[in-house]
Amino acid sequence: MKTLRFLLEKEFKQIKRDRFLPKIIFIVPILQLLILPFAANFEMKNINLSIIDNDHSVYSQRLVNKILSSGYFKLTDVSSGYDESLTSIESNESDIIVEIPNGFEKELGREGKTELFIAANAINGTKGGLGSSYLGNIIQHFNNEMGYGHSWPGGITLRHLFNPHLNYKNYMVPGIMVFLLTLIGGFISALNIVSEKEKGTIEQINVSPLPKSLFLLSKLIPFWIIGFILLTIGATIAWLIYGLVPVGSFGTIYLFAAIYLIAFTGFGLAISSISSNQQQAMFTAFFFIIIFALMSGLFTPINSMPEWAQKITLFNPIRYFIEVMRMVYLKGSQLSDLKEYFFIVCLFALFFNVLAILGYRKNH
Amino acid sequence: MYVIETDRLTKQFGNFTAVDQISFKVSSGEIFGFLGANGAGKTTAMRMLCGLSIPTSGKAIVAGFDVYKESEQIKKHIGYMSQKFSLYGDLKVWENIRLFGGIYGLSRKRLADKTDELLHTLDLEKERNTLVHSLPLGWKQKLAFSVAIIHDPKIVFLDEPTGGVDPVTRRQFWELIYEASARDITVFVTTHYMDEAEYCNRVSIMVDGRVEALDTPSVLKTTYHADNMNGVFQSLARKAIRGE
Structure with a gap:
């Protein structure tokens, strides 16, 4: 535990001294949340x-x-x-x-x-x-x-539940918040360990008796904390700009976010420990995240995908968290309604982190 | 008492045999020079002894532990300074010392003392708060060496520690090596400088993955009828088939 503190000190100092990272961590979410809900809009006007x-x-x-x-x-x-x-x-x-x-x-x-x-x-x-x-x-x-003809005898009245004004933004914003956490958790962590490989600093770690899991944990925790900060920024923007507050509780959202961040940081770290340079890591992460994003239901509803594609989405962690976020934000779902989701997100967290530990070799 | 024992230790990468059945023993407290031309297999051999690389065949015991099964045990008792500078450039001098001291489990009190002591011996007190990447190479190397032995290991492995360093700093570096040796730390060092080979207690010379000669510098010079280690090295390295 004491060793972990030294490692965390190191990680935070490095993040703070990075010229690029702190800026990107805070500018990306703000821009995404300000621009995307307006642009990625299927409401047809004009x-x-x-x-x-x-x-x-x-x-x-x-x-x-x-x-x-x-x-x-x-x-x-x-x-x-x-x-x-x-x-x-x-x-x-x-x-x-x-x-x-x-x-x-x-x-x-x-x-x-x-x-x-x-x-x-x-x-x-x-x-x-x-x-x-x-x-x-x-x-x-x-x-x-x-007063002419009724082609719909009796008439049909539609009532839109949970998003009565069919406000597309209400639907997009929670999804985009998930995407933000995915980007930070997935991409930035994917570049982290591999950059230590490129600089050669990982040699000094590999030749020490430091356990792999502890080293990975020291990589995971900072991104976990950054993820929480991002989520908070995201929720604040959602409230200030879009007047969107969850019908359900923030507790549920943060709990899910905690596990989801562990899962996606694990995903990034797994890629990072398998890749031998930043290009490889970047490309691999990009490949998966694009597929995950397009098949997540963020932009196009999963229900309207072909059967086989719907099956693939079952293996997509983003999908679950987006659904959870929308349910909690718009429907007010409680943790007890989301037990299954919780279980699945935990499985992803376990899977990716085991993969990261197995993928990281201290010797060859 | 031997701290390193290898028996027909071999490493192959595909069809290429980087290290070919090397067998040797290193005694405790010795300064052991590990010479060879570029590509002779020195670094690969050293990485196997450090537990960074798994041998293809053969045996090796380092600090009493087996390189196959107990590599993490070995790592507690060795220090390693790689050819490529590998301290954290974006951390300050004291932060690097603190980090690696912490990783090797030094107590807080001991860490503080050790940091002061180290900065004093290296004459780096003024650079305490300097980011490591802005230090001159010679200082970096001295710092890396001191960090490698921060936990008083049984053995320290140095892979070309003085490459690209000016003669005065090289001299100082060897003083540090002697100090470490006096504290009973075995020094296993590779170098391309033949004057440095003379400073070693014993020297082995690798050619094309094999250890071609191993003895004290004076015996080697007599055997190969050479005035200095450079002569010895030349007559052995000439046999090399592998290029760079």
């Missing part, structure tokens, strides 16, 4: 609309106004014919064409129904898909207001 109004009636004008006032669409083009409209899609000026047929008002008045033509540019599938479903909704509303 869908460019090209309208062909062949009717020029009061009704058609009302429909157009209704569509534009929804806030999702931007009128970029008013054409007199479909071909002209298509050119604007081809030149990427519009995403969706709405064609109102001649006699729109008349037919609505006489038969109580009519047809509209919607064409969406599917190159950006999300924009096209979401755009047409927004349009569908708006037209539905329009119908109801005007």
Whole structure:
């Protein structure tokens, strides 16, 4: 235990004297949390609309106004014919064409129904898909207001649980906080031991009777503490900027973070002890973290992945912590609801750290 | 009493035999010079004795422990100074002393005394708070040596400790070696300087992974009809087939 204190003293002094590390540790989280939730946003606004109004009636004008006032669409083009409209899609000026047929008002008045033509540019599938479903909704509303037809007999009311305003940021911020801890735990620790190998200082450690586990522990603890500081900064930003406080308890979050940080620092240290130079370590860590991140449900829901991909995500530690963070932040889940998750994250922590100890050889 | 005994100790890297069946014994308190051209296998041999490298075959007992099974025991009783400077450059002089003293389990009180004593002998009192990477090479090497023997080991292994160091500092370095030897620390040292070989009690000369000669400098000089160790080395090293 006494030896550990000497080692920790060394690690903290080295981190403090590093010209790069302290800055990166604090700037990265702040930037990520300020920028990503706005940028990585699947809410579609500014869908460019090209309208062909062949009717020029009061009704058609009302429909157009209704569509534009929804806030999702931007009128970029008013054409007199479909071909002209298509050119604007081809030149990427519009995403969706709405064609109102001649006699729109008349037919609505006489038969109580009519047809509209919607064409969406599917190159950006999300924009096209979401755009047409927004349009569908708006037209539905329009119908109801005007007192025509119910294509949804009885009507469907949606109630969005836990994130009632469908605020995308509320969904992203807890996930990004997980990603932050992953970056610090995974990357910076991956570079640590291997840099001692490059400098040669590890020789002096390897030739001493210092137990491997103690040396690794002295590497793990500083990142663990830094991780807590980061989490706290993250939670503060989430509260100040996004007004987001967990419905559940901070205790649960910190408990999970504690284990998760051990797991991911172990991951980094394992890579570090296997690699022989920083390039190798960096590339290996990058490779895994990218896969982990893309398959974590941070950006794309796991439910919409193919079956086999969903199975792979079972081996992804990031996935579990992101789910936990979202559940605690948005649903207020308690530790007792998350027992299974807790167990799994503990397993990851054990696995990666055993790997690190086995991978670190004091002799060859 | 022997502190190092090897018997046909061998290390192979793939098809390449870096160290080829070397057998020798080193007595306690001896200053043992381990000579050889670049690539002769000195460093590999030394790393096996330190428990940093696992031998391919043969036997070796260091400080009474087996290199295969008890390498961590060996590490308690040896000091090692590698060819590449390996103290922490981003720690201060006193912090390096404190760290390694701590790793070898020196008590807090003993550490404080040892630090003062060490800085005094090395004449580094003024540099106590200097970051190690900004010290001149000669001072670094002297500091590294003192840190290597901070726990009063039975044996200290020095891998080309004076490479690139000026003659005056080399002289001072050898004074430190003699002091250590006087405290009954066995010194196992590799060098390329033949004048330094003369300072050793016994010298072994490695050629292409094998120990070709081993004796006191004076006997070696008589055997090989040479005026100095340089002559001895030249006549042996000429046989080498391996290049650099």
